[in-house]
Amino acid sequence: MSPNPSSTDASLDPAAEIEQLRARLAEAEAVLDAIRSGRIDALLVSGQRGEQVFTLKHAEHDYRLLVEEMGEGALTLTANGLIYFANRRLAAMLGVAPEQLLGSALADHIAAADRPRYLAWLHSPSPRPQQRLEMDLIDARGMALPCHLSFTELPVAEKQGAFCVVATDLSARKQAEEALRVSEQRLKTIVENLPIGVWFLDAAGKIVYGNATAQRIWNGARFVGPDHFGDYRAWAPHMDPPLNAEEWSATRAIRHGETRLNEELEIECFDGTRKTILNSAVPIRDGNGRIAGAVVLNQDITERKAAEDRIERLAFYDSLTGLPNRRLLLDRLGQIQATIKRHGGHGALLFIDLDHFKDLNDSLGHDVGDLLLIQVAQRLRTCIRGSDTVARLGGDEFVVVLGELSNETAQAMTQARHIGLKVLQTLSQPYQLGTHVHHSTPSIGATLIDTPHSSVEELLKRADLAMYQSKNAGRNQLRFFDPQMQTALELRTHLEGELYDGLHQDQLQLYYQPQVDANGRIFGAEALLRWNHPQRGLLTPEAFIHLAETSGFILELGAWVLDAACAQLARWSTRHGAPAASIAINISARQFLDPGFVERVQAALQRHGVDPHRLTLELTESLLLQDMDDTIAKMSALRALGLRFALDDFGTGYSSLAYLKRLPLDQLKIDRSFVADVITDVNDAAIVRAILALAPKLGLSVIAEGVETEAQRRFLVEDGCRAFQGYLFGKPAPAKDIGL
DSSP states (O other): OOSOGGGSOTTSOHHHHHHHHHHHHHHHHHHHHHHHTTOGGGTOOOOTTOOOOOOHHHHHHHHHHHHHTOSSEEEEEOTTSBEEEEOHHHHHHHTSOHHHHTTOBGGGGBOTTTHHHHHHHHTSOSSOOOEEEEEEEEOTTSOEEEEEEEEEEOOOSSTTOOEEEEEEEOHHHHHHHHHHHHHHHHHHHHHHTOSSEEEEEETTSBEEEEOHHHHHHTTGGGOSSGGGTOBGGGGGGGEESOOOGGGSHHHHHHHHOOOEEEEEEEEEOTTSOEEEEEEEEEEEEOTTSOEEEEEEEEEEOHHHHHHHHHHHHHHHBOTTTOOBOHHHHHHHHHHHHHHHHHHOOEEEEEEEEETTHHHHHHHHOHHHHHHHHHHHHHHHHHHSOTTOEEEEEETTEEEEEEEEEOSSHHHHHHHHHHHHHHHHHHHTSOEEETTEEEOOOEEEEEEEEOOTTSOHHHHHHHHHHHHHHHHHTTSSOEEEOOHHHHHHHHHHHHHHHHHHHHHHTTOEEEEEEEEEETTSOEEEEEEEEEEEETTTEEEOGGGTHHHHHHHTTHHHHHHHHHHHHHHHHHHHHTSTTOOOOEEEEEOOHHHHHSTTHHHHHHHHHHHHTOOGGGEEEEEEHHHHTTOHHHHHHHHHHHHHHTOEEEEEEETSSOOOHHHHHHSOOOEEEEOHHHHHTTTTOHHHHHHHHHHHHHHHHTTOEEEEEOOOSHHHHHHHHHTTOOEEESTTTOOOBOGGGTTO
């Protein structure tokens, strides 16, 4: 037996330490037993080599030292369960002095619930088997102390003792177990309530746990318990497209220790529904670093993907037809240009405009027009190849982008023409729009994409120009871009910039043509715009007004004319003794349809302080027919201010006479085309007489423009005309030169 029990290896775990102590106790008890039984001579050995002699005193010393220094509680009991020895550790565990334990029954220190098991062992027949029990001891405060008690029956020589008991304090272990249980419960609560599906797999690939979210993602009515989860590899075929089980992230995690995060997968759930998930797999390792399984995370992103798809469609697709919109079209064009730059070849752009689409909207309504646009989009899809793109720019304008055409320019043009003619023929077939059968034709402009240096906007302009060439050729045509048209476009763009400069550099001027009564007296004038071009001299509106209309610059130009005319009226009003004169100005369609037109006119009148009754706005028939209700509302608002309205070029349009009854007009203006031949053409004479006869019955005055001869004036006077305008009375001139 070791003379120094305290030198026991501290690295031994508690179970091994207890076993070692038991062995040493057994050795000590054997010595004591031998002494008590009179076999001391067997131990009193005196060898020739000087072996140590063990005496009873030494044995008892070693025994007590060993027991007192134990890290466990130790006690010996009499045959009836009374304590006749207890070490300091046990006394400390119970919170009493060692001597307080001597003579007490061990049963009194055991919790009532555990006492029957102890007493059953104590009173069982000898020899009793060694017993290990977990039970609570009661300390001095009455608190339960969880312990592991090991009971060993000793040989009975005298009535001094019968049992050896070793008590191990389990408080720390119980606390650790409780902390672990609480931690596990918290973790389980968290995992069960995560919005992410969690699967735990063992090393064999069996799914041993799946939280509620995971089961919902896969529609878990199928799952009624852990044993029903099965092998995860059986799930691989439910991926879309089906995965090889060996390549699935869970397999890679278990077999190779790989971590894969946020793989986007399409799955088919066990009830047949389809979802999109983010899948992650992370290996789980034991204390030795060996793979013990894996955790697989599933996040259902089906709704998020659907929302992203909706956002993408709103951003890149036309809501009516489902075709790519302008934004996506520009991106596709850029891709084709990049491909041509890298690999050569050609592409083509077809610009499609539906002929007379506005007439359909005006006659049958926008709902029917939308039906036509939807069917046009459907037909266009059937005309193109998989590598091509068809898009809607807006309104009735569509664009087809053709890619992968021949490297040869002539062959590429032939290929583009073939597809263009197919589109032309397909779109020209009758359409069933609800109960209406509608015939529509397209005008198509085409241009080749043959150089990556042309901008996307430049390509669209070329195709747009070609489309207008198709319309000018009679519509229902396919025309390719003509470089001469590009030159004209560049000149127009240059002129547009010059016109802008002209407005802001005081190059614009109003000329006035006198308006006279039957006696030749001037009562007013029509304001006519002129442009003093620095290089081209004095330009009439015919040279630039169409450009202003198509570019949208007409709004700014019209506002300038309105302001200049009001300023001139203000100047005329300051003349003493001079008759009050009026000014008539032409109003363009875009200017009149502008939502702020009425307010702009009112502001100009107030700014210059002129009498509204002296300002006449000349409108054309085509303007009046665009939106009748809006037109009447604006005219009525301006009439309330005191302005007067004249219908310009009357007789040249197609308006119904019923419109004259509805519109708040003051004057009809006979177009110069009728006046020019009124003496020689009986038809023109009849039209003029009809207008002069009709106007008074509608409460309208009449003025004839383009009067250049005395014979024309006499004819008009004889048939009742009392107001005239034309070269016979004066050419357009600056305000100071017209006699007002």
